[in-house]
Amino acid sequence: MLLLSPLLAALAGAAVIIGLRLTILPVLDPSRWYWRAVLLGLATILSWRYVVWRFTETLVPLDWTADALVSWGFAALEGMTVLSSSIAFVILSRVKERTAEADQHARWWLPGEAPSVDIFIATYNESLEILERTIIGAKAVHFPKLRVFVLDDGRRDWLRQACERHSVGYIVRSDNAHAKAGNINHALSARALDPDRPDFVAILDADFVPHVDFIDRTVALFHNSRVGLVQTPQHFFNPDPIQHNLGITAGYPDEQRHFFDNVEPARDAWGIAICCGTSSVLRVRAIQQIGLLPTQSVTEDFLLTLKLAENGWQTVYLNEPLTEGLAPEGLKEYIVQRGRWCLGLMQIARNSYNPFGSNRLSLMHRISLIDSQLYWLTTFPFRLASLICPLLYWWLGITIVNASLVDIIRYYVPYYVMVLVALNWLSKGLFIPIVNDTAQLIAAWPICRAAALGLLTRGPHRFSVTAKGGDRTRVVVQWSLMRPFLILFGLTIGGLIVPLNSDFVFTTSSSADDGVAIVLFWTVYNVLVLVVAMAACIERPRYNRPQRQVLEPITLTIGNDRHRGWLVNLGPEGARISGPHGLSVGARGNLKIPAIGDVEAQVLAPTRDGYRLKFSPSVEQRAQIVKKLHTARALPGSDRGDIVRIIRELARALTH
Numbered sequence: 001m002l003l004l005s006p007l008l009a010a011l012a013g014a015a016v017i018i019g020l021r022l023t024i025l026p027v028l029d030p031s032r033w034y035w036r037a038v039l040l041g042l043a044t045i046l047s048w049r050y051v052v053w054r055f056t057e058t059l060v061p062l063d064w065t066a067d068a069l070v071s072w073g074f075a076a077l078e079g080m081t082v083l084s085s086s087i088a089f090v091i092l093s094r095v096k097e098r099t100a101e102a103d104q105h106a107r108w109w110l111p112g113e114a115p116s117v118d119i120f121i122a123t124y125n126e127s128l129e130i131l132e133r134t135i136i137g138a139k140a141v142h143f144p145k146l147r148v149f150v151l152d153d154g155r156r157d158w159l160r161q162a163c164e165r166h167s168v169g170y171i172v173r174s175d176n177a178h179a180k181a182g183n184i185n186h187a188l189s190a191r192a193l194d195p196d197r198p199d200f201v202a203i204l205d206a207d208f209v210p211h212v213d214f215i216d217r218t219v220a221l222f223h224n225s226r227v228g229l230v231q232t233p234q235h236f237f238n239p240d241p242i243q244h245n246l247g248i249t250a251g252y253p254d255e256q257r258h259f260f261d262n263v264e265p266a267r268d269a270w271g272i273a274i275c276c277g278t279s280s281v282l283r284v285r286a287i288q289q290i291g292l293l294p295t296q297s298v299t300e301d302f303l304l305t306l307k308l309a310e311n312g313w314q315t316v317y318l319n320e321p322l323t324e325g326l327a328p329e330g331l332k333e334y335i336v337q338r339g340r341w342c343l344g345l346m347q348i349a350r351n352s353y354n355p356f357g358s359n360r361l362s363l364m365h366r367i368s369l370i371d372s373q374l375y376w377l378t379t380f381p382f383r384l385a386s387l388i389c390p391l392l393y394w395w396l397g398i399t400i401v402n403a404s405l406v407d408i409i410r411y412y413v414p415y416y417v418m419v420l421v422a423l424n425w426l427s428k429g430l431f432i433p434i435v436n437d438t439a440q441l442i443a444a445w446p447i448c449r450a451a452a453l454g455l456l457t458r459g460p461h462r463f464s465v466t467a468k469g470g471d472r473t474r475v476v477v478q479w480s481l482m483r484p485f486l487i488l489f490g491l492t493i494g495g496l497i498v499p500l501n502s503d504f505v506f507t508t509s510s511s512a513d514d515g516v517a518i519v520l521f522w523t524v525y526n527v528l529v530l531v532v533a534m535a536a537c538i539e540r541p542r543y544n545r546p547q548r549q550v551l552e553p554i555t556l557t558i559g560n561d562r563h564r565g566w567l568v569n570l571g572p573e574g575a576r577i578s579g580p581h582g583l584s585v586g587a588r589g590n591l592k593i594p595a596i597g598d599v600e601a602q603v604l605a606p607t608r609d610g611y612r613l614k615f616s617p618s619v620e621q622r623a624q625i626v627k628k629l630h631t632a633r634a635l636p637g638s639d640r641g642d643i644v645r646i647i648r649e650l651a652r653a654l655t656h
Helices: 004-010 012-023 033-057 066-092 099-104 128-139 157-166 179-192 214-223 241-246 257-269 284-289 300-310 331-352 363-396 405-427 435-442 444-456 479-501 510-536 619-630 643-655
Strands: 117-123 146-152 169-172 200-205 227-231 280-283 314-317 323-325 548-558 561-570 574-578 588-593 597-606 610-615
Touching: 012 405, 033 066, 033 405, 066 257, 066 363, 066 405, 099 214, 117 128, 117 179, 117 214, 128 146, 128 157, 128 619, 146 157, 146 179, 157 169, 169 179, 179 200, 179 284, 200 214, 200 284, 214 227, 214 280, 227 284, 227 300, 241 331, 241 435, 241 510, 257 314, 257 405, 280 284, 300 314, 300 331, 300 363, 331 363, 331 435, 331 444, 331 479, 363 435, 363 444, 363 479, 363 510, 405 510, 435 444, 435 510, 479 510, 548 597, 561 610, 561 619, 574 588, 574 597, 597 619
Parallel strands: 117 146, 117 200, 146 169, 227 314
Antiparallel strands: 200 280, 227 280, 548 561, 548 588, 561 574, 574 610, 588 597, 597 610
16 A cells, blocks of 8 residues: 555656546647647656656766666667657647638639649659559649640650550650659750740659649649749558558558648748648749759758748648558558658758758758758667667666656656647547557668768768559568567567576665566567567558549449449459349459449459459540549548557457
8 A cells, every 4th residue: 555655646647637638638629829839838848857857867877887878878869859859849839721821812813814834743663554543633633724744764665655645745854863853853944945834833753643623722822922832741542551561541540641731731830841742833933043953862852942941932831632642552662761751851961951050041941950850860769779778678687767666657657648648639649659669660770771871971872762563462571671570579578588587687675676667568568569560561462452442332234134232442443342242253244333334344253242343444434433533632541540440450460
């Protein structure tokens, strides 16, 4: 009873925060800056309260010993992560939504002539299946003066012929200098010589399909003559590798949702929204003034934002789902993409815009750069250190945190709970322990390597384009990615077992017992993270990956028999239906799809409640299916986390 009393008193802080979450936060509006500021301010105060306690009461005396180096090193890394999150909290304390502004200034050019707009589809090695979807979507965009161009950096004759078939422009160059930025610059220079040169240019990656109102909505924000670039969010019609491999697509949104739904609107409120490449629209005059797209970084989009800002142009953000694309389907591609983002940011900070250097950037843009640098330099090293430090305790007896269990509960738990409550309140539940840690851990080592490479070496640095498409119909175990996690898992389990047969970490003092309890909890948590990370390294098949869920009534006619049912999934190559039964595999007929008509179909395989069908659509029908799936105003995928569903789906994935 005497022991429980201090523990219960220590838990009071966390209990108050949880009570706040359950009773008061549900009735508050997350878009109001004052509520955001209060909540994030409390999180910041508790974060620094924890850091002060760590440095004043929990560290081994400073000396040239292993205990001191590890203890102080880990605490310093914790302090840097808190600094990073504090800057992020300041940015997140405000948010700006521009939907009303776009409504108010729609067709701002009237009664004059509409501006001329080009859509540039940048491509290097993507397949026709991917490109055709984007071309069809771009042609379906509604705007008075619009032209579509495919910028082919692969110099492919079949793509030239496809562009002729679809009646869109085709631009090619003789080399691949400066990759995507060079490709776009070449096209901008070529179009500047044409009589119908554009006033604005929309940039789309080869796998991003625009909605019909993409140009209408974005051009509306150019009513402000100082706006040089409008960025829109990136949404994805397929799950990313973490979602897919763990089977949590229904309960956990794609990993970029927090950035596009929360960080970018907050950055826009401070005037520091950033270009993210695809799904953006540029004012050609602004781009020409700064000498076209900069090429000094592998992330030319962030560098473009800074270059525009230095020359007095604004980058603004319209938080509406106006395009949808293909997320990286493989884990290696997912990691390569994030490594490139990190490398590019470090190149910018080292070679182009040092946040502490002599340039014409505003204070907020300097803070923006520091925030981005700290994110890459602290988040991922901290995730690795969190796995390694308990091992140093179990195997080498090195002390990392010298604290009692009561003090940990008094200082750490309120800080951790408050940060989770604040972030989940303003992000619709996107911060899920273990799952978020897994997403960070998967790419942690490559990102740490990229950060060091970009920050410590001038370059040039080679990078890989994110591969899309390919055969994804088999189970593939990414052993090269899983091996480090297997080793860490073995060492962690061994660390739990070995002390049971040894007394080198156990003493009769209560503080030592508390230390064991703290590291034991830490270790068990790491075991869970490592198990989920290893599961994520098993690439599950992606059958009919272009398909989307579409619930509509259908009629399947085979011979003289008519079978009524429901369309469950639809794609250009086929569909999944529920309801009909007794069909023979290989049977041919016609599937009547609403708004498209009869499409020739073959029964491919039975499912639990129906059948998978393979289509033989006409060219026109294929285009109609693509338009139906991708060009209407809609929100692909989920935009909020559901922890109950995540636990259920994750348990199913780990046990099957």
